[in-house]
Amino acid sequence: MLVSDLDGTLAESKSDLTKEMSGAIAELLKFKKFAVIGGGSYAQFQKQFVAHLDCPQELLSNLYLFPTCATAFYVFEGGKWKEVYVEELSxxxxxxxxxxxxxxxxxxxxxxxxxxxxxxxxxxxxxxxxxxxxxxxxxxxxxxxxxxxxxxxxxxxxxxxxxxxxxxxxxxxxxxxxxxKGIDKAYGIRKIMSRFSYAAYELLFVGDALFVGGNDYPVTKTGVDCVKVEGPKDTMRLFSKIASASRQ
The missing domain is CATH 3.30.1240.20 (Eukaryotic phosphomannomutase, cap domain)
Structure with a gap:
């Protein structure tokens, strides 16, 4: 399973998903489950990511959204996005x-x-x-x-x-x-492993903020393999390699 950051990884900060990245993700969804964990709100995810993702609806069952650093979780069921949990602040x-x-x-x-x-x-x-x-x-x-x-x-x-x-x-x-406290991207990773009964080695996380203090950094403590990218173009190259290997 692939897990990816959004801003700075799949798209530039608060910018729309490009047509090229949309195609790359749609191709990966044919072979793998794909989760997006980003700092943006659910509304921002819909506007920036989902609205520009061009793929058959049946593939969306392989896509999972974790907005606001995994403080919320959404799945696509019955033709619409459904809330699994929301860790709302008082x-x-x-x-x-x-x-x-x-x-x-x-x-x-x-x-x-x-x-x-x-x-x-x-x-x-x-x-x-x-x-x-x-x-x-x-x-x-x-x-x-x-x-x-x-x-x-x-x-x-x-x-x-x-x-x-x-x-x-x-x-x-x-x-x-x-x-x-305790609700960060590592929390999202643990939720994924629990929901799908995955071990850490079965996940790959991709992000641009894996440095100490970055909002991707908590993932490094989960045992999941992490790949640091410098931006969407770097991510595209990685996704192309993964898709090619998956087709074989």
């Missing part, structure tokens, strides 16, 4: 996280961008996400703000001190994701 937890962001940003001394595009702190039901340039910022600008992740690592350090009862991970190009 109103009090959300408030605690938002307040922590304000304190961490001030303590870190990280200079914020002069202009923002949309909300900087977004409530994704099961996850609170901070995006320095705002949720709708152009990819070109997002990529330049914190390319070495030094700014976000500093903010994360303060967040870890302020709210140790939550998971805090770096995601995307200018984001930090916060979820309930």
């Amino acid at each position: 109103a009090e937890e959300k408030q605690r996280i938002v307040e922590a962001f304000h304190v961490a940003l001030e303590k870190s001394g990280v200079e914020m961008p002069g202009s923002t595009y949309g909300e900087q702190i977004e409530d994704r039901r099961t996850q609170i996400t901070f995006s320095a340039l705002g949720q709708q910022a152009p990819l070109e600008l997002k990529s330049k703000w914190d390319p070495d992740k030094a700014k976000r690592n500093l903010i994360k350090r303060y967040m870890d001190e302020i709210i140790p009862e939550f998971e805090v991970n770096i995601g995307g190009t200018n984001s930090i994701d916060v979820t309930k």
Whole structure:
């Protein structure tokens, strides 16, 4: 079974799935189960990924969606997407996280961008996400703000001190994701292994944020083989090799 990150792996940050990637995934779905675990909300998954995935409906039964870093899980049954679980944050937890962001940003001394595009702190039901340039910022600008992740690592350090009862991970190009303690991409991997009775060696995870502090990093602790990619083009090359091997 293949498990993949979304932003920076299958598509550029908050960008639509390309026709080429859609074709590659559709081909893989003929041979393998395929799960997507990303930091975006379920609505973002539908808009960015599902809406641009061109494949026969019968193959969608092999596709599994884990939005907001696996805090939610959806399967395709009876011609529609169905919710398996949602680890929703309470109103009090959300408030605690938002307040922590304000304190961490001030303590870190990280200079914020002069202009923002949309909300900087977004409530994704099961996850609170901070995006320095705002949720709708152009990819070109997002990529330049914190390319070495030094700014976000500093903010994360303060967040870890302020709210140790939550998971805090770096995601995307200018984001930090916060979820309930123990609910991260490793949690999603364990859910997959439990649901399908898979051993770790039967899964392969593909992601661009496998570095310490990245939101893909927790997967490295599950025993699952992980492949770090530099972007969608790199992922396409990997998928082509896997598809070729599967046809033989």
